[in-house]
Amino acid sequence: MSIEATLPIGPYHPALKEPEFFKLFLDGEKVVDVAIRLGYTHRGIEYLAQRKTYNEIPFLVERICGICSNVHPMCFCQAVEEAWGLQVPDRARYIRTIVGELERIHSHLLWAGVAAHIIGYDTLFMHFWRHREPVCEIFEVLTGNRQNYAMNCIGGVRRDIDPTKHKALILETLSQIRPSLVRLEKAVTEDPVVRARIENIGVLSKDQARKLCVVGPVARASGLAIDVRKDEPYAAYKEVGVDVKVLTEGDVLSRTLVRLLEALESIEIIRRALDAIPQGPIRLEPKQIVPGDGIGKVEAPRGEDIHYVRSNGTDIPERVKIRAPSYMNVPSIAPQIKGASLADASLIIAAVDPCFCCTERIAIVDVKTKRESSVDFESLARSWRRKNKHR
Amino acid sequence: MRTVKLRIIAEVLRSLASRAYTLKYPRIASPAPQGFRGKLEYDIEKCTGCAACVQNCPASALKSISDGDRRTIEVWYGKCIYCGRCEEVCPEEAIALTTTYSLITGRKEDIKSSVQLEVSRCSRCGRPISTARQIDKVRLQVKDLVLPEEYDAYMSSLCLDCRKVVQAGLLLAGRI
Amino acid sequence: MKIFNWSRRKSPWAFHLNTGSCNNCDIEIVDVLTPRFDVERFGILLQGSPRHADVLLVTGPVTRQVLPRLKRVYAQVPKPNVVVAVGTCATSTGCYEGSYNVVGPVDRVIPVDVYVPGCPPRPQAIIDGVVTALEKFKTERSD
Numbered sequence: 001m002s003i004e005a006t007l008p009i010g011p012y013h014p015a016l017k018e019p020e021f022f023k024l025f026l027d028g029e030k031v032v033d034v035a036i037r038l039g040y041t042h043r044g045i046e047y048l049a050q051r052k053t054y055n056e057i058p059f060l061v062e063r064i065c066g067i068c069s070n071v072h073p074m075c076f077c078q079a080v081e082e083a084w085g086l087q088v089p090d091r092a093r094y095i096r097t098i099v100g101e102l103e104r105i106h107s108h109l110l111w112a113g114v115a116a117h118i119i120g121y122d123t124l125f126m127h128f129w130r131h132r133e134p135v136c137e138i139f140e141v142l143t144g145n146r147q148n149y150a151m152n153c154i155g156g157v158r159r160d161i162d163p164t165k166h167k168a169l170i171l172e173t174l175s176q177i178r179p180s181l182v183r184l185e186k187a188v189t190e191d192p193v194v195r196a197r198i199e200n201i202g203v204l205s206k207d208q209a210r211k212l213c214v215v216g217p218v219a220r221a222s223g224l225a226i227d228v229r230k231d232e233p234y235a236a237y238k239e240v241g242v243d244v245k246v247l248t249e250g251d252v253l254s255r256t257l258v259r260l261l262e263a264l265e266s267i268e269i270i271r272r273a274l275d276a277i278p279q280g281p282i283r284l285e286p287k288q289i290v291p292g293d294g295i296g297k298v299e300a301p302r303g304e305d306i307h308y309v310r311s312n313g314t315d316i317p318e319r320v321k322i323r324a325p326s327y328m329n330v331p332s333i334a335p336q337i338k339g340a341s342l343a344d345a346s347l348i349i350a351a352v353d354p355c356f357c358c359t360e361r362i363a364i365v366d367v368k369t370k371r372e373s374s375v376d377f378e379s380l381a382r383s384w385r386r387k388n389k390h391r
Numbered sequence: 392m393r394t395v396k397l398r399i400i401a402e403v404l405r406s407l408a409s410r411a412y413t414l415k416y417p418r419i420a421s422p423a424p425q426g427f428r429g430k431l432e433y434d435i436e437k438c439t440g441c442a443a444c445v446q447n448c449p450a451s452a453l454k455s456i457s458d459g460d461r462r463t464i465e466v467w468y469g470k471c472i473y474c475g476r477c478e479e480v481c482p483e484e485a486i487a488l489t490t491t492y493s494l495i496t497g498r499k500e501d502i503k504s505s506v507q508l509e510v511s512r513c514s515r516c517g518r519p520i521s522t523a524r525q526i527d528k529v530r531l532q533v534k535d536l537v538l539p540e541e542y543d544a545y546m547s548s549l550c551l552d553c554r555k556v557v558q559a560g561l562l563l564a565g566r567i
Numbered sequence: 568m569k570i571f572n573w574s575r576r577k578s579p580w581a582f583h584l585n586t587g588s589c590n591n592c593d594i595e596i597v598d599v600l601t602p603r604f605d606v607e608r609f610g611i612l613l614q615g616s617p618r619h620a621d622v623l624l625v626t627g628p629v630t631r632q633v634l635p636r637l638k639r640v641y642a643q644v645p646k647p648n649v650v651v652a653v654g655t656c657a658t659s660t661g662c663y664e665g666s667y668n669v670v671g672p673v674d675r676v677i678p679v680d681v682y683v684p685g686c687p688p689r690p691q692a693i694i695d696g697v698v699t700a701l702e703k704f705k706t707e708r709s710d
Contacts, residue, residue, distance in 0.1 A: 011633070012584065012617075012636065012640060014614075014615030014616075017590065017593050017594075018585050018590060018593070019585055019633060040587055040632050041585075041587040041627075041630065042630060042632070042668050043587060043628065043663045043666055043668060043669055044663070044666035044668045044669070048662070051665070052449065055447065055476070056448075056476070060662050063472070063589045063686070064589060065589055065590060066590035066592075066593070066594055066687070067590060123399065123403065124399070126601060126602055129597075129598065129601035129602070130412060130601060133598075133601070133602075133603045136598075140424055141424045144426050144427050144428035144488075145427070145473065145687075146595070146689065147591045147594065147595065147687050148472075148473075148474075148687065150475060158475075158479070183398065183402055186398055187398045187399045190398065357590055377667075380668075381667045383667070412602050412603060413608070414604060416604065416691050416694060417691070417694060421691050449662050450655070450661050450664070451664065469658040469659045469682060470655065470658070471655065471684070471686075472655055472661055472662055473655075473686050474686075492688070493695050494684045494685070494692070495681060495682070495683055495692065495696045496681070497681055497682070499658050499659065502684065
């Protein structure tokens with residue numbers, strides 16, 4: 001296959017919500033290869049986190065990504081709690097579970113709407129987002145904001161779930177949206193036109209998935225049964241239990257099905273957690289900053305999120321490292337898109353549910369000599385200060 | 392095949408038959424619920440100017456400006472990330488996040504708010520110490536704990552350096 | 568001409584531009600089109616090309632890599648237009664101040680007409696912001 005044409009998609013494109021750049025190499029209508037270039041949303045979060053105190057960092061990492069807005073502060077707080085040896089109260093663990101699962105529902109419905117919009121099915125897009133709206137309203141009442149919850153802090157959670165107002169609201173809303181979700185899931189998977197567009201597209205076999213180390217629904221749709229909530233339970237998942245959904249075909253239809261089934265399973269998890277939530281304090285004040293390392297692992301809607309924190313006894317961390325799930329999933333676009341037709345390219349890119357604002361890392365590539373090198377924060381900051389002397 | 396195609400049509404008909412979900416904003420008001428993290432407001436009576444909020448703001452939206460006789464704590468709503476950290480750390484509960492969410496402006500310098508407090512000066516050397524309210528509050532808390540009552544009023548009007556000098560003098564003279 | 572200004576006010580077409588934000592403001596902008604808030608009843612449509620736009624909705628603190636693209640896109644939007652900076656990051660870089668890759672809020676690069684602070688601003692506030700910005704069309708002359 002020879003490369004006849006290249007098609008740039010992005011950074012600003014009607015199908016994309018974030019700036020990202022894909023160069024598709026085409027032979028007629030078939031995609032031969034893809035080059036991915038990111039870096040448009042790199043804001044230097046790790047650099048900023050190493051200059052702020054522990055109490056300020058959860059608010060900073062919350063703004064890494066808007067859709068995974070509960071996952072990053074929870075993961076950071078878990079890493080710090082492990083480093084300092086803090087034991088979070090039980091009620092706080094259950095509240096973290098409930099907020100995490102509500103976020104999973106909202107994220108999967110958001111993705112389903114965007115994917116439906118990409119295949120041209122705007123009715124379904126509007127229906128998915130209409131049913132996502134009550135979840136955002138729960139968040140507004142529970143946490144004070146529709147998207148940035150600011151619930152997690154080191155040692156617990158900041159706000160409580162009121163057993164009279166909030167619990168009734170959550171249960172009533174979930175029982176309203178559940179039948180609609182079941183109907184919409186059937187509307188996706190049993191509709192022959194939708195199936196023709198998403199079945200056998202973007203296939204990732206189990207071996208390829210394992211070699212590329214994909215995580216999250218992409219892995220679970222290709223036969224790999226990995227889920228941090230089951231393998232290394234955190235928060236209250238050991239008590240509440242999770243039923244992990246695994247399919248084997250590895251195409252876009254399986255990923256859609258895995259996400260919608262997970263959203264339905266999240267509703268059950270929330271109900272179980274609200275029944276079993278114990279009384280008690282919601283927050284533990286840390287008394288001492290202990291030097292040491294801590295790793296936090298959380299199952300985000302997109303996969304496994306890892307935070308590493310090194311504390312040196314002062315109130316500013318020495319090193320904060322964040323590995324978001326999309327960092328592992330985005331490279332899997334390349335084997336999926338090779339051989340696909342141009343009309344399916346947008347859908348394949350969207351089906352791994354990429355969240356580019358979570359993914360940004362820096363590497364310096366010299367395109368002439370084709371050599372790659374890493375760079376540390378101080379030299380980046382120095383070159384920025386040199387160029388911005390007037391500020 | 393016909394039955395499965397009818398599923399989405401049934402969903403559409405169900406939505407048509409039910410009440411419209413659209414919120415007819417801005418024709419009807421849409422207030423934020425209780426507990427919404429919106430615009431922050433000061434209670435001018437309670438603030439002591441300790442600047443705990445300034446030190447704890449993750450976005451550096453709060454600033455403390457001291458110029459001789461006045462300390463101003465200023466918030467810029469264009470930089471605020473509405474996290475509620477200032478409300479948490481204020482020891483006087485003088486900051487509250489209200490439910491106001493619409494802060495539209497054509498000039499971003501206009502959306503600032505501030506509280507001004509009087510600063511006390513040292514009665515011996517004249518340098519500014521801290522806000523008058525904060526000194527009064529600390530005096531109430533350490534009353535009778537440290538010094539005999541006859542020295543209390545004078546010592547609390549001194550700055551740290553002058554207090555050391557005066558206290559050393561009293562010690563040497565055997566008065567305390 | 569008055570009738571052009573009237574049509575721009577009554578049915579403004581919007582183009583959404585993300586200059587490196589965390590996506591919260593972008594989700595709220597897309598949410599404004601969905602059934603709950605439904606700005607299509609005001610005639611606002613999200614367009615795919617800056618050349619079709621009357622209103623430019625910008626989010627995010629501007630990162631270094633986006634800077635030349637932002638200038639290029641702004642040059643392509645036909646005059647008269649209004650620029651609405653949505654979110655705290657577009658107004659003032661928010662909590663990203665001091666980062667080596669953030670070159671400052673949007674008004675350092677392109678002129679902004681209306682600021683909508685919030686993290687993220689409620690969809691009702693975004694509707695308010697666009698409606699306030701459209702006042703500019705009452706007096707503008709088209710080129």
